Amino acid sequence: MKPSSFRYAVPTTLRAAIDIRAASEDSVVLAGGQSLIPTMNFRLANPEVVIDLRKLDELNYIRVGGGMVRMGAMTRQRVVEEDAEALAANPLIRETLTNVAHPAIRNRGTIGGSLAHADPSAELPTLLTTLRGTLTAQGPSGRRSIPATEFFEFIFTTALEPDELLVEAAVPVLEPGEGWAFTEFARRHGDYAVAGVAATLLVGPDGRISRARLGACGIATVPALLTECEELLTGNAPGDELFAAAGQVARDAVTVSDDSATTKAYRRHVLAGLVERTLKTAMTRVGVPR
Amino acid sequence: MSEVTVFEPDEPVVVEVEVNGEPVTAEVPSRMLLSDFLRQRLGLTGTHVGCEHGVCGACTVHIDGRPARSCLTLVAQTDGRSVRTVEGLACADGTLHPVQRAFKECHALQCGFCTPGFMMAVAGLLDERDDLATADDETIREEISGNVCRCTGYMNIVSAVKRAAELSNERG
Numbered sequence: 001m002k003p004s005s006f007r008y009a010v011p012t013t014l015r016a017a018i019d020i021r022a023a024s025e026d027s028v029v030l031a032g033g034q035s036l037i038p039t040m041n042f043r044l045a046n047p048e049v050v051i052d053l054r055k056l057d058e059l060n061y062i063r064v065g066g067g068m069v070r071m072g073a074m075t076r077q078r079v080v081e082e083d084a085e086a087l088a089a090n091p092l093i094r095e096t097l098t099n100v101a102h103p104a105i106r107n108r109g110t111i112g113g114s115l116a117h118a119d120p121s122a123e124l125p126t127l128l129t130t131l132r133g134t135l136t137a138q139g140p141s142g143r144r145s146i147p148a149t150e151f152f153e154f155i156f157t158t159a160l161e162p163d164e165l166l167v168e169a170a171v172p173v174l175e176p177g178e179g180w181a182f183t184e185f186a187r188r189h190g191d192y193a194v195a196g197v198a199a200t201l202l203v204g205p206d207g208r209i210s211r212a213r214l215g216a217c218g219i220a221t222v223p224a225l226l227t228e229c230e231e232l233l234t235g236n237a238p239g240d241e242l243f244a245a246a247g248q249v250a251r252d253a254v255t256v257s258d259d260s261a262t263t264k265a266y267r268r269h270v271l272a273g274l275v276e277r278t279l280k281t282a283m284t285r286v287g288v289p290r
Numbered sequence: 291m292s293e294v295t296v297f298e299p300d301e302p303v304v305v306e307v308e309v310n311g312e313p314v315t316a317e318v319p320s321r322m323l324l325s326d327f328l329r330q331r332l333g334l335t336g337t338h339v340g341c342e343h344g345v346c347g348a349c350t351v352h353i354d355g356r357p358a359r360s361c362l363t364l365v366a367q368t369d370g371r372s373v374r375t376v377e378g379l380a381c382a383d384g385t386l387h388p389v390q391r392a393f394k395e396c397h398a399l400q401c402g403f404c405t406p407g408f409m410m411a412v413a414g415l416l417d418e419r420d421d422l423a424t425a426d427d428e429t430i431r432e433e434i435s436g437n438v439c440r441c442t443g444y445m446n447i448v449s450a451v452k453r454a455a456e457l458s459n460e461r462g
Contacts, residue, residue, distance in 0.1 A: 001321050001326065002326075005321050006321060007297065008297040008320035009297075010294065010295045010366075012293050012294065012295075017294075020294055030364075033364070034362055037323075041323075042343065050320070102436025103433075104414070104436050107356040107357060108353070189435040190436055
């Protein structure tokens with residue numbers, strides 16, 4: 001057997017899950033298992049306790065309302081991808097999800113699992129960060145909301161306390177006529193990307209960009225907000241030259257160093273092209289009725 | 291009912307799972323992977339084990355009708371679920387599934403190691419999409435990008451996906 005042995009806890013309520021999380025020195029939370037089980041198969045993780053959330057139906061939901069799309073932590077990625085209401089409210093969610101690994105992975109992988117895992121090269125953390133979404137944690141002392149921009153602290157490290165569970169992720173709905181796009185570059189479709197970019201563009205009645213949101217994965221120790229690009233774009237008339245300039249500005253956001261497959265210089269180059277391409281795609285959707 | 295069930299490391303977990311339409315009840319270690327359970331306990335060795343970390347796709351089965359990696363799933367997680375393996379693709383009378391017929395017709399296998407995983411992935415794909423018979427190669431390649439063929443026999447696999455879609459559409 002690949003994983004080492006562990007105590008296996010199957011709570012049927014969120015309260016019980018939090019209790020056992022709080023009471024365990026060395027526990028891991030099993031959601032969809034698409035990142036955790038590989039690390040256990042390699043015995044990179046040898047937890048004493050595995051807390052399997054599979055019976056927590058209370059964390060399996062998609063709710064659209066109040067200007068937000070709220071997703072329970074145990075909602076499968078593929079279910080969100082196929083949800084018509086979520087698509088109508090915020091099509092960037094689906095476009096982002098189709099870049100997460102492969103269908104067989106997304107059928108099992110959960111929204112909360114990917115976010116709590118906090119891989120900076122993953123797409124969902126970048127979506128939450130770019131849209132300034134909110135994560136909800138619950139622990140023994142109650143619930144709290146954490147802005148996505150504060151949730152991701154480092155590689156595989158979040159603002160969750162050891163006794164807290166991630167219970168919900170929420171992103172705002174897009175404005176009518178707001179453009180959107182997610183683009184990434186990977187060696188094989190579905191692999192971890194060399195870099196990926198999420199963007200939204202809102203153009204005002206004066207023909208100028210009134211709001212631009214940009215974020216990227218794969219380039220830093222956390223999902224990166226490309227704030228300098230956002231500032232460059234906002235207030236200006238959209239166009240190919242402006243988008244190309246934004247790509248050049250984005251290069252300096254790459255802080256990871258060379259790895260075995262990709263140099264930093266190459267990653268900067270890829271990011272510049274991706275930012276430009278993503279903005280162009282987002283622009284084609286500006287003002288288009290959904 | 292207690293709000294949490296805890297199994298000690300050496301304590302077996304009782305799993306009730308439907309495999310290829312047959313109910314199975316088994317006592318398993320909590321750490322046992324679905325792939326090992328299918329092969330070692332049930333003798334369903336059609337499910338192949340390649341990388342054991344979710345990259346190669348050889349172990350792909352269906353859980354509740356949807357493709358999933360059996361090497362990234364504990365058997366315990368499938369309690370109360372249904373699992374379909376490559377052995378469950380053909381009809382009981384031996385009539386091949388459209389995907390099996392297409393792989394045979396198009397010679398979409400060389401060594402055959404990746405084939406069960408590919409077929410389960412493509413069977414799942416056909417359940418979701420009815421436009422693959424006319425799709426371009428790039429679309430098909432993206433759709434099957436989660437499976438790796440170590441013989442690199444992708445050309446015929448892409449042809450087989452198109453053929454399977456045709457056969458599936460004919461069958462309706």
